[in-house]
Amino acid sequence: MPVSPAEYQAALTKFDEAVRPVLERVHGAGADADFGVAQRELADVLGAQAVVLDGLVAPVAVETAHSGLARGLTVAATGVRGVTVAAAAPNSCGVTVPTLPAAKTAVDDKVRDLGQVYFAPLTTLGFQVGAFVPPPAVAPVLEERRAGNGEVVQRGGGQGPGTLKITNGTPGDVAVSVVSGDPANPQVTVYVQGSSDTSVSGIDGDYEVYFKSGVDWDAGRNGFTRDCSYEKFDDLFTGESDWQIDLQATPAGNASTSDVPAF
Numbered sequence: 382m383p384v385s386p387a388e389y390q391a392a393l394t395k396f397d398e399a400v401r402p403v404l405e406r407v408h409g410a411g412a413d414a415d416f417g418v419a420q421r422e423l424a425d426v427l428g429a430q431a432v433v434l435d436g437l438v439a440p441v442a443v444e445t446a447h448s449g450l451a452r453g454l455t456v457a458a459t460g461v462r463g464v465t466v467a468a469a470a471p472n473s474c475g476v477t478v479p480t481l482p483a484a485k486t487a488v489d490d491k492v493r494d495l496g497q498v499y500f501a502p503l504t505t506l507g508f509q510v511g512a513f514v515p516p517p518a519v520a521p522v523l524e525e526r527r528a529g530n531g532e533v534v535q536r537g538g539g540q541g542p543g544t545l546k547i548t549n550g551t552p553g554d555v556a557v558s559v560v561s562g563d564p565a566n567p568q569v570t571v572y573v574q575g576s577s578d579t580s581v582s583g584i585d586g587d588y589e590v591y592f593k594s595g596v597d598w599d600a601g602r603n604g605f606t607r608d609c610s611y612e613k614f615d616d617l618f619t620g621e622s623d624w625q626i627d628l629q630a631t632p633a634g635n636a637s638t639s640d641v642p643a644f
Contacts, residue, residue, distance in 0.1 A: 382438060383438045383439060383440050383441060384437055384438060384439070384440065385440065386440050386442070386508075389437065389439055389440055389443065389447075389508065390508055390509065392433070392434065392437055393503070393508055393509065393510040394509070394510075396430050396433070396434065396510065397509075397510060397511065397512050397513060399426055399429075399430055400423070400426055400427065400430065400513050401512070401513040403419065403422050403423045403426050404423060404488075404492065404513050404515075406418075406419035406422070406423075407419040407420055407423055407485060407488055408485060410481070410485070412481075413466045413481060416466060416481060416484060416485070417466075420461060420462070420464060420484075420488060421462065423461050423488070424458045424459075424461045424462035425458075427454050427455075427457050427458035427461065428454070428455060428458040430454055431450075431451040431452075431454035431455045431458065432451070434447075434450055434451050434454065435450075435451030442506060443503060443506055443508065445502075446502035446503050446505075446506060447503070449498075449499060450499050450503075453495055453498060453499035454495070454499075457491050457492065457494070457495045460491040460494075461488055461491050461492075464484055464487045464488050464491070465484065466480055466481055466484040467480040467483065467484070468480070472606075472607065472609075473595075473607075473608060473609040473610070474595055474604060474605050474606050474607060474608075474609035474643070475604070475609075475643050476599075476606045476607075486518060489515040489518065490518070492513070492514055492515060493514060493515060493517070493518075495511070495514070496511045496514035500514065523596075523597065523607070524597050524606070525596060525597050526597050526598050526599065526600075527554055527572075527574060527598055528554075528556075528572035528598050528600065529572065529574075530572065530573060530574040530577045530579060531571060531572070531573070531577075531579035531580075532571070532572045533569060533570070533571050533572075533581070534556060534570050534571070534572050534598075534600065534603055535558070535567060535569065535570035535603050536568070536569045536570075537566050537567060537568060537569075538559075538561060538567070538568030538569065538584075538585055539568075539585045540583045540585060541583060541584050541585025541586060541620060542584075542620075543582070543583070543584030543585065543586075543588070543618075543620045543621075543622075543623065543624075544580060544581070544582045544584065544623040544624075545557075545559060545580065545581050545582075545584060545590070545618070545623070545624050545625070545626065546578070546579075546580040546623070546624070546625040546626070547571065547573050547578060547579055547580065547581070547625075547626055547628070548578040548625070548626070548627045548628065548629075549573040549574065549575060549576065549577055549578065549628045549629070550576065550627055550628060550629025551575060551576070551594070551628055551629050552575040552576060553575050553594050553595075553596070554572065554573065554574050554575050554594065554595075554596075554598065554605075555572075555573050555575075555592050555593065555594045555628055556570050556571070556572050556573070556592065556593050556594075556598075556603070556604075556605075557570065557571050557573055557581075557590060557591070557592045557626075557628075558570040558590070558591040558592065558593075558644070559581065559584050559588045559589075559590060560588055560589045560590070560591050560613075561585070561586060561587070561588050561589075564589075564591045564613070564641070564644035565644050567591070568584060568585060568588065569581055569583065569584070570603065572598070573628070584620065585620065586620040587617055587618065587619050587620050588617075588618050588620065589613055589614065589617060589618065590613065590614045590618060590626060591611070591612070591613040591614075591641065591644060592611075592612055592613070592628060593605065593609060593610065593611045593612075593643075593644070594608075594609070594610050595607060595608050595609035595610070596608045604643075609643065610640070611640065611641050611642065611643050611644060612638045612639065612640055612641060613638060613639060613641050614626065614636050614637070614638050615636070615637045615638060615639055616636055616637075
């Protein structure tokens with residue numbers, strides 16, 4: 382015999398009450414291990430609730446909406462259980478981006494799918510279910526910090542008479558380093574914003590020119606945090622001359638560059 386609408390709503394409320402605190406533990410997990418425990422618990426709860434709701438004979442008015450609910454919960458439980466936390470690895474800039482937030486988002490996506498496909502028809506019929514379903518995901522706001530054009534962001538060498546004029550004909554920002562040895566310890570590094578130019582003086586002796594491009598300048602590490610590339614001019618620059626370089630390749634250009642490891 383079908384349960385009454387009130388009894389059916391009570392069952393849905395108990396379902397919500399069983400799922401909500403476990404999903405909150407998923408959201409609150411601060412470590413991969415804690416996330417794994419909460420994730421498995423959420424999958425177990427969804428699976429157990431699938432059995433409970435499958436045993437109900439729904440009111441006639443919601444038979445169709447109810448018919449796929451247990452199956453949907455089983456699918457969601459499998460999906461949640463299958464979410465993994467990717468191994469953290471440095472990006473092109475050498476910055477290790479946490480992967481736990483992406484795993485939490487993946488779990489939320491499984492729950493949102495459940496809400497859209499299986500809960501929405503029930504709510505349309507006046508039943509309350511799925512209050513725990515997260516709101517639509519909002520893309521994170523990524524920082525895009527920049528140094529000032531011509532700002533010397535690093536200086537470690539002695540003072541000399543050399544001057545280097547730099548034209549950045551590309552739309553992206555670049556940090557240009559005057560190097561006499563290890564590119565991680567340049568004589569000087571100057572920041573050149575996109576479609577801008579600047580010059581650096583006080584260069585001592587012969588040197589090489591390294592440059593790195595990317596997005597979001599982190600002054601604390603003297604580098605970008607996203608979309609990095611690292612290059613150097615192949616030629617040696619002699620200290621007794623003043624030089625001019627253009628970071629945008631041109632048909633008339635006579636200076637080749639090579640990719641180099643991050644510095």
